[in-house]
Every structure is written in structure tokens, then in C-alpha cells.
Amino acid sequence: MNDYARKVLPIGEKQPFDKLVSSFHPERSKSKVNFLLDQASRCPVGNETPMAMIINIPEQVLLIKVTRLANHLGATTGFVLVFYDVTQVVTQDDAPVDSQQRNRRLSRIPMVANHKVAFVDTADVLCLESQAHYTRILTPDGFHFCNLSISDLASRLDPAQFMRVHRCFIVNLQAVVELGREGSKTHIVLRGKHPAPIPVSRSEVAQLRAALGLMKRI
8 A cells, every 4th residue: 555545545443455445435426336346347357448437526526447357267356446537627616716615617527438438518518317326418419428426417517507407407508499388397498309308397497487587487
């Protein structure tokens, strides 16, 4: 263990040795970590690209790559986790420097596909849809996968540009082309090829109308 690891790992009362990596993560993150390790454990050591995952922590966005270690028989003996700080790549800092609650706004969203990480400008995002612990992102090019949760993304997106209109949906207000109602239910339609209207929670209707410049109920 090097000096940096001794600083960041709990080597006092909570010894990090001979313990599962997931034991150092909060409950809401354990399923992600276990999934990552499970996928990495299936990879042949010689020719497979390391598994990749994005995580969101206060003031930082980290990219983790996991590679399986194996003995001469191919049996798993451990894992190597490499952390990359991609905060400067994906964020812009709009908060005061001395703010204890500083939250760096995302200007680009990291996405994972085919063991590669790509970045999409937030201006190109039409909406974000919750998929359990992960998020599906819609752009004019189609849907993309991001393994940050919708709550993580909601806390980092510019509220002047994006609004969480439903527990499962965040929309780019500039992409809204229609606001409608069917009975007591409100929905919005986005520009582009999104196949279905997006539901709006009743508690968010008034705020959405105000954000869209609508002064009266439709």
C-alpha cells in the first residue's frame, strides 16, 4: 500500500485488507460496484478492455476502470481499480470559490458504451430517463447509457436549462415543443424523434408552466 492509499483508505479502526471493495461504499452504490466487478470477472485477462464506470462524488466526477487479475490457470485472484478524475473535462464551476456547498455544473455528460467513455454536450441533450441506478440519455442521435443516477445528474445540471418534471425524467426546457393534457394528466412532447410524450408530475406542472413562460392553465 502506497502513501496515497494510506491517506484515503480507512486503515485505522476499519482495516481495508481482506475485505470486499463494496464494503467501503454506501448501500445505494453497492449494486453498481458489484455489477462492475461481476462484469470484470468474466473478462479474459489477455485481450479484454477493462470495465469502466462513472461515479459522482462531491465536487468530482471519477472514471473507474477495473481489470481482473488471474493466475496461470485463469482463476481470478483479484482486481485492479484505476481511478481517473475527469471533473475538469465535464464540468464548469459557477459557484463561489469559498462556498462550502459548491456544486460544479456539468457542461458535458460522460457516457459508457463498448468499454469506452464518450462525452456529450449538455446543449445536445433532449431528456434524461431514470433506469434504476443508471440513466438513459436522449440526444438527436438516439439513446445513450450513463451509469450516473438521475439524482446525481439532477444535482449537477444547470437548473435554468434542465428541469426534473417527473421522478423518472429530466428535460431540456429548450427541447420542449408541446405541453398537453389528457384528463388530469399533463405531458410534454420534445423536438426530434422521441417516440412518446413525457409525463409531468402534478406537483411540477405549475413550475414547468412558469419555466416555459405560460401564465395560464391550458
